[in-house]
Amino acid sequence: MRNMAYVNGRFLPLADAKTSVEDRAYQFADGVYEVVKFYGRNAVRLEPHLVRLMESSAHLRIAGGPGLDEWKTIIEQLATENELVDDETNEYILYQQVSRGVAPRNHLFPKDAIEPSVVAYFRKAPVYSREQRETGIALSLQPDERWNRCYIKSVCLLPAVMAKQAAADAGCFEALLVRNGIVTEGSATNTYCVREGIVYTHPTGPHILTGVTRTLVFEAAEKAGVEIREEAVTPDQFAAADEAFISSTTMGIMPATRLDGKPVGKSGKPGPVTRQLAQALDAIVASELRGHEVTAK
Ligand SMILES: Cc1ncc(COP(=O)(O)O)c(C=O)c1O
Incomplete structure (x- = not known):
């Protein structure tokens, strides 16, 4: 692939893709973002990602960004450029x-309307090894120090960065965030545990991001005949579960088999419900890709 980026109406090499030091994303983390998975030129659930991007912008009162059709055109051109x-x-x-745009530094929104800064680019997707999927990843309990608007996919990611780094420092792949004694989600993933065949995950609302993959997990559960409940659990309940897994756009469903150095479940191996859901999710994605239901062509 070529490393071409889109910046405010122009396509240019990623190395030349720049914005101002007075961009409000740079000074205030005043912006929103999305990450979409592509297989070749076909996106997985492009529209829900674009809708979430526009909703996140609206929550922060960032106006003037591309709409659904404009984004689709930009992405098609960007795929071609790349x-x-x-x-x-x-x-x-x-x-x-999408950030609020460039303006002299001031906490207040600029008085006069400014154009948002709009950026997009492709990268090769991270590769998760077969071994990782077969062994499962390790989680580390970390305090959830984020704000109360986690449903907004904002670039204000420092609490997530600190939590993920603390988990990595503890030899783990992902943080399992805990707020007021209950598990919310991961630093960049939704999290699930399985008890007696039933999947538990935190309800949507102020304390989690409603993952596009989370929605796919619910669809996969329905297809597989697995019950899934939006009920919060404590770290102790999570630790005592039979199985656990995490989900995100980049990794789909990933089994989680250790929590703070101890095995999750009796075996500490990916469990049957996790495997069943991962297969069902892969089947949904594969059928959509084959049907080219969502495409950036
Ligand atoms: C905090 C958080 N939760 C969950 C997710 C998973 O969301 P999705 O499945 O849309 O990638 C992400 C993805 O970046 C995230 O940052």
Whole structure:
């Protein structure tokens, strides 16, 4: 692929894709973003990602960004500029960001309307090894120090960065965030535990991001005949569960088999419900890609 980016109406090499030091994303984290998975030129659930981007912008009162159709046109052109190889074995990530724009530094929104800064570019998708999927990843309990508007996918990610780094420092792959004695989600993933065949995950609302993959997990559960409940659990309940897993756009469903150094479940191995859901989710994505239900072509 070529490393081409989109910045405010122009396509240019990623190395030349720049914004001002007075961009409000830079000074105030005053912006929103999305990450979309592509197999070749076909996106997984592009529209829900674009809708979430526009809703996140609206929550922050960032106006004037591209609408649904404009985004689709930008992404098609960007895929062409990048000469994305159109076969499913080539996996890419599309990053999109919309900030309030560039203005002299002032906490208040600029008085006069400014244009938002709009950025998008592709990267090769991160690769998760077969071993990782077969062994499962390790989680580390960390305090959830984020704000009460986690449903907004804002670039204000420092509490998530600190939590993920603390988890990595403890030899773990992802943080399992805890707020007021209950598990919310991961630093960049939704989290689930399984008890007696029933999947538990935190309800939507102020304390989690409603993951596009989380929605897919619910659809996969329905297909697989697995019950899933939006009920919060404590860290102790999570630790005592039979199985656990996490989900995100970049990794789909990933089994979580250790929590703070101890195995989750009796075996500490990916469990049957996790495997069943992962298969059902893969089948949904594969059928949509084959049907080209959502495409950036
Ligand atoms: C805090 C948080 N929760 C959940 C997710 C998973 O969301 P999605 O499935 O839309 O990638 C992310 C993804 O970045 C995230 O940052």
